[in-house]
Amino acid sequence: MPEFVSPNAEEQQYLDLIKDILTHGEDRSDRTGTGTIADDTFPLLTTKRVFWRGVVEELLWFIRGSTDAQTLSAQGVHIWDGNGSREFLDARGLTDRRTGDLGPVYGYQWRHFGAEYTDADADYSGQGENPTDRRIILSAWNPKDMGKMALPPCHMFAQFFVSKPGSPDAALSCQMYQRSCDVGLGVPFNIASYALLTRLIAQVTGLKPGWFVHCMGDTHIYKNHVKALETQIERVPREFPKLKIKRTPERIEDFTIEDLELVGYKPYGKIQMDMAV
Structure with a gap:
């Protein structure tokens, strides 16, 4: 039989990662109590429907520096509700924090790293790291603020690189x-x-998009996701969609979901997996 060639090699990497973890991963417990199967490699995704609106609204929420889960909930995106609940905050020892106030999590660190956090309702304009500093690495990992966060960051550092600067192909x-x-x-x-x-x-900087490289540390599958992923790895990836940006605002904070058009997204159906809180 001829060798199978996936029509989407990048997403096939993601499926191969799942197979490798399920086959060779180390069985161990974790903080959520559901257990994980661990490995340490790299992936990339149509074999299930991804919550696109949730991706966009959460990212725009990060970009604006918000730390209020209720702001995101008002957009119909509830992925941070559990971490902002009264029960969860009290369990973290954050008893003086109002419901929904996640503390100095991702967006705050991206925009105001080094500023003193008070609460989700304060105005931090102009506070934090110098935005024109050439040595900035986008970091959500701030040891000083870790105890104030509802959840320590999983995606920690991002570094950006401009190839062929000054040319039309930058x-x-x-x-x-x-x-x-x-x-x-x-x-x-x-x-x-x-x-x-x-x-x-x-x-917003007039550059072409280049590569996204994802470096992964503790890479794991929750045991209550195994059956769902066994279904997913049987699916053949389809071509990725295209993203059209319909408007360029002066400030990155001013993008809205209406500015983005996803074209040709034809995934398989949703696969239900419960989120570990």
């Missing part, structure tokens, strides 16, 4: 390091989110 690439990688739910979302971030930054 392109922006991004490399992201993720310390903890939930292959079933998180990784497809994270890939889409950082690829979109790279596209938006390239758009």
